[in-house]
Amino acid sequence: MTATPQNQCITRQNTLYIGLELSERTWVVAFSDTLGRKPRIKSMRSGNFKKLEAEILHAKQRFGLDEDCPVASCYESGRDGFWIHRCLVAKGIESYIVDAASIQVNRRGKRAKTDRIDACKIVAALIRKLKGDEFACQMIHIPSHIDEDERTLNREMRILKKERTAHTCRIKSHLNGQGIKSVTITASFEANLAKFRTADDRPLMPRLQASLRREFKRIQIVNEQIRDLQAEQADLIRTAVKDNAAKDKQPGARQPESPSNAASQAAKLIQLCGVGPVLSWTLASEIFSWRNIKNNKQLAALVGLVPTPHQSGDVGKEQGISKAGRGELRVLLIEAAWGWLQFQPQSDLAKWYNAKFNDGTSRNRKRGVVALARKLLIALRKFLFEDEIPAGAKLSQQLSFARSPSLIPPQTPSA
Structure with missing residues (x-):
């Protein structure tokens, strides 16, 4: 805004x-x-x-x-x-x-x-x-055509993943209705469908098998589209990594404080261990590449990670985080905070979390990871625009393009 x-x-x-x-x-x-x-x-x-x-x-x-x-x-x-x-x-x-x-x-x-x-x-x-009343309302920041188009890739991928989950749950629900539990949907699911036996030792009925095959084909179509989008995203980031490396060799050619496009920013964020292509591209395309963010409080408020106090007279309490903005970004940041604890255990952020919240209780750990997500978002912004590496964090190894590596993990046959 x-x-x-x-x-x-x-x-x-x-x-x-x-x-x-x-x-x-x-x-x-x-x-x-x-x-x-x-x-x-x-x-x-x-x-x-x-x-x-x-x-x-x-x-x-x-x-x-x-x-x-x-x-x-x-x-x-x-x-x-x-x-x-x-x-x-x-x-x-x-x-x-x-x-x-x-x-x-x-x-x-x-x-x-x-x-x-x-x-x-x-x-x-x-x-x-x-006329100057800042409390009258809040105007939103409007992206350009290019910035809006860059958001499409990540949003479509998120929709496809939800669709894949729906198809998977539908298959498991049908099988659960026949007493078949703990089924893993892999590439050989259709071939093994005739081998499934119900709880009373009967084969699946023909119409049910046909319905499951159609559902599985929908999963295959969605998986193929997700792989295409992931490959496109990886190519964009890979190209941006090469461009950033070329600019670094020319002194004065690059200005970190100036805004850049989503691919270039994602290529820089992915240099940190624990930051993958999904997180880097989402933060770049949804937040950093086109929004005019002035301070850390405004940044945290954008994803609903700011406190909402309630104070009246002698009564005062904290109502939790505001949960404003896009819920998908908040969920992704909390997932990234858990990943940061795993991939960056020696960083100051991880040490702060372990000292303050990791006391053996699940409640404190869950509360603490929300605070860590806010601090991590601010740290990523400083790394992107001020070249300030989070204290104690380590960078990933130098990316080599000799064998044209992929910046995404290989697609598993499991749905």
């Missing part, structure tokens, strides 16, 4: 503000020029930018604004993504995307909610934000 530019705060005059409430078929648009005035509400067909431009001219006349006055628009982040923002910017309209959860609402048990009310709330939050 990004803060509002300082030169746009408080000094705004003669500006038309627009709040868009989006749906599949209809857009509800609220126009206003200042707080305290009833917004002008109009409905239009979804994606009808010609109608929107006409309504903008009518709104300027309604509020007595100049025809060439600036226009600032805002809508909630959601399914539509960033295409509306890019279309608005192409038409000369200043555009923002607001985090829907950050807009203030009435806290009563029951509150009215309509598209018109939501559009008015969006435009009011936009006016407050651009």
Whole structure:
């Protein structure tokens, strides 16, 4: 997320503000020029930018604004993504995307909610934000076309892995219904299907066998697609490693503090032992390559690894981490923290964890690994942009491309 530019705060005059409430078929648009005035509400067909431009001219006349006055628009982040923002910017309209959860609402048990009310709330939050109220709402950072495309590879791989897990669980569920337990789905599963015997020593029924074969073929298709994506990811990282090595040989050619693309950053992160291609590519494409992160607190808040205190008078308690942002990133970082303890036991982070949390109780170890995940994320950011190797951590061996090695582990036949 990004803060509002300082030169746009408080000094705004003669500006038309627009709040868009989006749906599949209809857009509800609220126009206003200042707080305290009833917004002008109009409905239009979804994606009808010609109608929107006409309504903008009518709104300027309604509020007595100049025809060439600036226009600032805002809508909630959601399914539509960033295409509306890019279309608005192409038409000369200043555009923002607001985090829907950050807009203030009435806290009563029951509150009215309509598209018109939501559009008015969006435009009011936009006016407050651009006039300097930092607590009005939170705007999200918008990636470029290239940055958004780089995220596709990792996200598709995550979807395929979930799909593979679903097919595997479905096969095991069918077999469990016949009393067949502890089945490992390998490449020879289809050939051995006729040998399976139910709990009452009968072969599987023909239709059930046919269903299991179809399910297994779906697993094979998904495995093939995952291997293709892993090979593509490995090639990108491998190429970036070569490019980074070539730049290191030329003094002054590389500037670590300047942002780089996801492949180049992933190639640098993978130099640390315990950091694999999945973690490095995910952090690079989702966080480091295009977000303007100012401090460590903002970085931890991005993945929901910040505390949420609750204090009122003499009552004070800690509610745990915020769990904001993408849950997949938080889960991956916690997994990476466990891996760090295994592959970097001599690092200061591992020693800190063992001294403070590894007291033999499972509860403390689980709590501690969340704190370790936050510290690890900050350490990886410093390593990437400041060339500061985590204290006590070791780097992986020099990568050799003589035999064109793969940066990913070999694909096992097991599903």
